[in-house]
Amino acid sequence: MWKGTICQSALVVPGPPYPFGVSLPGMDSLWRRWWRPHTLGQVTEATRDQDGQDQWWKSAVVYQIYPRSFADSNGDGIGDLPGITSRLDHLSALGVDVIWLSPVYPSPQDDNGYDISDYQGIDPTFGTLADFDELLDQVHARGMKLVMDLVVNHTSDEHPWFVESRSSSDNPKRDWYWWRGPREGMAAGDPGAEPTNWGSFFSGPTWELDEATGQYYLHLFSRKQPDLNWENPQVREAVYAMMRWWLDRGVDGFRMDVINMISKDTALPDGHQGPGAHHGDGSPHFLCGPRIHEFLQEMHAAVFAGRDGALLTVGEMPGVTVDEARLFTDPARREVDMVFQFEHVGLDQGDSKWDVRPLDLRDLKASLGRWQAGLAETGWNSLYWNNHDQPRIVSRFGDDGEHRVASATMLGTVLHLHRGTPYVYQGEELGMTNAPFASIEDFRDIESVNHYRAWVDPGHQSAEEVLAALRVMSRDNARTPMQWDDSPHAGFTTGEPWIAVNPNHATVNAAAAAADEGSVFHHYRRLIELRHKEPAVAHGDFHMLLPHDERVYAFTRRLEDVELLVLGNFSGEEAPADVPDAAGWAGSELLLGNLSDVPDAGPIVLRPWEARVYRRTS
Ligand code: NOJ
Numbered sequence: 219m220w221k222g223t224i225c226q227s228a229l230v231v232p233g234p235p236y237p238f239g240v241s242l243p244g245m246d247s248l249w250r251r252w253w254r255p256h257t258l259g260q261v262t263e264a265t266r267d268q269d270g271q272d273q274w275w276k277s278a279v280v281y282q283i284y285p286r287s288f289a290d291s292n293g294d295g296i297g298d299l300p301g302i303t304s305r306l307d308h309l310s311a312l313g314v315d316v317i318w319l320s321p322v323y324p325s326p327q328d329d330n331g332y333d334i335s336d337y338q339g340i341d342p343t344f345g346t347l348a349d350f351d352e353l354l355d356q357v358h359a360r361g362m363k364l365v366m367d368l369v370v371n372h373t374s375d376e377h378p379w380f381v382e383s384r385s386s387s388d389n390p391k392r393d394w395y396w397w398r399g400p401r402e403g404m405a406a407g408d409p410g411a412e413p414t415n416w417g418s419f420f421s422g423p424t425w426e427l428d429e430a431t432g433q434y435y436l437h438l439f440s441r442k443q444p445d446l447n448w449e450n451p452q453v454r455e456a457v458y459a460m461m462r463w464w465l466d467r468g469v470d471g472f473r474m475d476v477i478n479m480i481s482k483d484t485a486l487p488d489g490h491q492g493p494g495a496h497h498g499d500g501s502p503h504f505l506c507g508p509r510i511h512e513f514l515q516e517m518h519a520a521v522f523a524g525r526d527g528a529l530l531t532v533g534e535m536p537g538v539t540v541d542e543a544r545l546f547t548d549p550a551r552r553e554v555d556m557v558f559q560f561e562h563v564g565l566d567q568g569d570s571k572w573d574v575r576p577l578d579l580r581d582l583k584a585s586l587g588r589w590q591a592g593l594a595e596t597g598w599n600s601l602y603w604n605n606h607d608q609p610r611i612v613s614r615f616g617d618d619g620e621h622r623v624a625s626a627t628m629l630g631t632v633l634h635l636h637r638g639t640p641y642v643y644q645g646e647e648l649g650m651t652n653a654p655f656a657s658i659e660d661f662r663d664i665e666s667v668n669h670y671r672a673w674v675d676p677g678h679q680s681a682e683e684v685l686a687a688l689r690v691m692s693r694d695n696a697r698t699p700m701q702w703d704d705s706p707h708a709g710f711t712t713g714e715p716w717i718a719v720n721p722n723h724a725t726v727n728a729a730a731a732a733a734d735e736g737s738v739f740h741h742y743r744r745l746i747e748l749r750h751k752e753p754a755v756a757h758g759d760f761h762m763l764l765p766h767d768e769r770v771y772a773f774t775r776r777l778e779d780v781e782l783l784v785l786g787n788f789s790g791e792e793a794p795a796d797v798p799d800a801a802g803w804a805g806s807e808l809l810l811g812n813l814s815d816v817p818d819a820g821p822i823v824l825r826p827w828e829a830r831v832y833r834r835t836s
Contacts, residue, residue: 274528275555276598277756278315279634279746280365280641284606285322285344286330287699288644290711297699297710299345303353305702306360308728312647312739313746316363316530318473320606322350326376328442329420329664330606330697332367332475333374337460354468363470365530370457371479372443379456380444387431394453395444396436398425398486406432415488417497421668424500436486438479438504440664448480448513458520465521471530474554477514478535478542481507505537511545514553523552532600532639534558540592547597556600556639561585563608566615572669572687577615579768579788587762587773590637594759599638603629604646609695613652617790617827622649622726624827627741627812631829632771632786634745637760642742644700648731649738652695653720658685662717666692703729741812748810752833754780769793770824782809783832787824795822806834 289301299322309317321331322344331341340350357364373380382391398413400406412425413434418441425434426441436445446453461472482504489498514533522529533546533554546553562585566577593599603611612618616625626649634640655661658670658681666688673679688694694717701723702709708723720726731739749755758775769789775782783803787793797803800822808816810831824830 273549273555273598275316275530275639277749277753278530278639279313279749280316280318280530280532280639281309281312281314282318282320282605282641282643284320284644284697286320286716287697287710289700289702290713290715293711293713294343295711295713295715296343298343299340299349299353303349303356305700306356306362309362310360311732312642312743313750314362314642316365316470317357318365318532318641319367321367321369326374326442328374328440330662332369333372333440333443334369335374335376335378337373338463351467358468363528363530365471365473365532366464366469367475368461368472368477369475370446371476372437372439372445375442375444379446383444384428384431384435387433393450394447396447396482396486397428397431397433398436399433406434414486414500414503415491415498416500416503417495420665421672423497438476438500440668445482446480448482448509449484454513454516455520458517461517461521465525465529470528472532474531474533476536477533477554478506478510478538478546478557479504481509481513483507501537506535506542511551511553514546515551518552518554531555532558536560540589543589544593544597547593556598558600558602558605559589561589563603567691571691572684574687574690579771580766582615583762583765583771586636587760587765590760590762594637599636600641601633601636601638602641602643603633604643604696605641606643606696607693608643609691609693610650610652611646612649613695614690615788618649618651621790621827622651623736623738624812626738628786628788628827628829630738630742630745631810631812631831632784634749635755635773635775635782635784635831637756637758637775640745640749643696645696647739647742648701648726648728650698650701650726651720651722652689653698653718655685655689655692655694658688660718661688661692661694663693663697666694701727703727736814744810748831752780752782752809753777754782754833758782763797764795767793767796770795772797779835781834781836783834784829785822785824785831786829787827790826792826793824795824797822803832803834806832809833 283302285297285302288297289305290297291300291304292298321334322340323334324336324339324341325331325334340347354364379391379394382389383395400411401413404411406427412423416424418424419438420440424436424438426437427434437443438445448454487503489500489503491498531554535557538557538559543557543559545551546557547555562582565581565585566575567573568575589599611629612622612626616629661667670684673684674681698717699708699710699715699719704724704727707715708719708727710719731737754775754777758777761774763772763774764770769787770793771786771788772795773784785795804819804822808830812829813825816830
């Protein structure tokens, strides 16, 4: 029976589906929870919290690079570090402050680098440590920062720690991972003999039998991603030493992969298994477990405390609630600066991420509004539409056809004007769209391919039914190559790309966008500039308006005597914005809009996918 902390008990609050794809038929419950500061790096009174800590990241914008798909310098069809270095001027022109690099460490690439076999190296596919140092120097030379992906819930099964651990039951590293014998009364290998009934995020059970020793090891993700046992202090110290090594090398922080999974209930109880489900839901036993706050505070003390320099930590936390997030991001607690939560990217899903539903804008306002209110006084939000695990936002909540540019710029405006640190995922600044995948052979992602096999092979769904969901929700939508120009492989590679380039690169590409002041790129550039120049964007309070309006997203931001009004039309029709004091706002300064010829008087009626930001002082 679970005796949990606030973190665990909060999981009973109905949440969004889990973002990854456990997707076996009948499985239900898991899814139910689920400037430059123009003085970047300078500490000013405005960026310090009550304890005197520098909070420079409150006015910063982060750009995520998925190295495999960004830029290929050597023609092997896979992006690499020299490729990234060669494209840094694109990011300088956009004006971002921080780059988050998805994993570039040595890896068998079972999960595109989120399965790491050496934490202190660079995969030859991506280059060398010398290439990395050159990239870091070039990033710093442009006044930007570089944050690494930290994947320490699990390693690759090819990491020397795991190779040792599996070598014998009495190996000194045996306890660095979760090893257990078969279920009582059953023999290893018997169907259902796994130590718990938990289902893996990438289909199948979370346990893999090691024939040689007759024990199973835990893997919440693929069988090539064994979970580290954070109960073992040697594991924690080895991780902290590795983190210090990267900081000493000059990196500026970490994005921490599924970091709220590192503390598990050591009793490893079975999870609830719904009728017809093949596996149980283990998440109450490993999300925000009993020691999660202790581990993050220990990490902070061992790795970050006392370091000079403006660093950034962001924890990816599936299933995290507002109350938990406030604890994780309360600066006085010294855990992380901000977390990635998943509520808003689960609102268009039913029982699983593959069960796609239309978005009701009122749900989006209720969700994001609750996060804004919940972290208003203590803690901090991260703001994102996209990352390497999410389909493209313009195809998801916007219109990637006739209104692609208007809807992409409206979505960017609404997100970036919230209180929090915005994250831009590569290609989002171009309005890149989902890809026209024709068949399962076009997909590369382990989650997508395993889901297809788990449903189509046994005949639970037809190939077309599964493909229809994959086309909308697959992570591969985010992973098609960056579209630099209109040349055959979009300027991404001179070779054969590892995943097909979206054919719309003929028109949707960085070169065309740079030459067009009306492009998504220039709008994102203006949004980032606005955050840097207008303190109310970073530091103002947040007040949601029109919560029941089905088309118009509206809110105000206030800092002292400055007030901003942000409006976005989430529809392809004209929509009046019946905001309080509309007449007063109509006469105020239009700071930013995404469509030209905005009338400067009269009632505010937004055109399809229009966004406006007004400013007034009182
Ligand atoms: C979260 C990462 O964002 C995702 O891409 C990865 O598959 C899982 N964690 C496992 O590392």
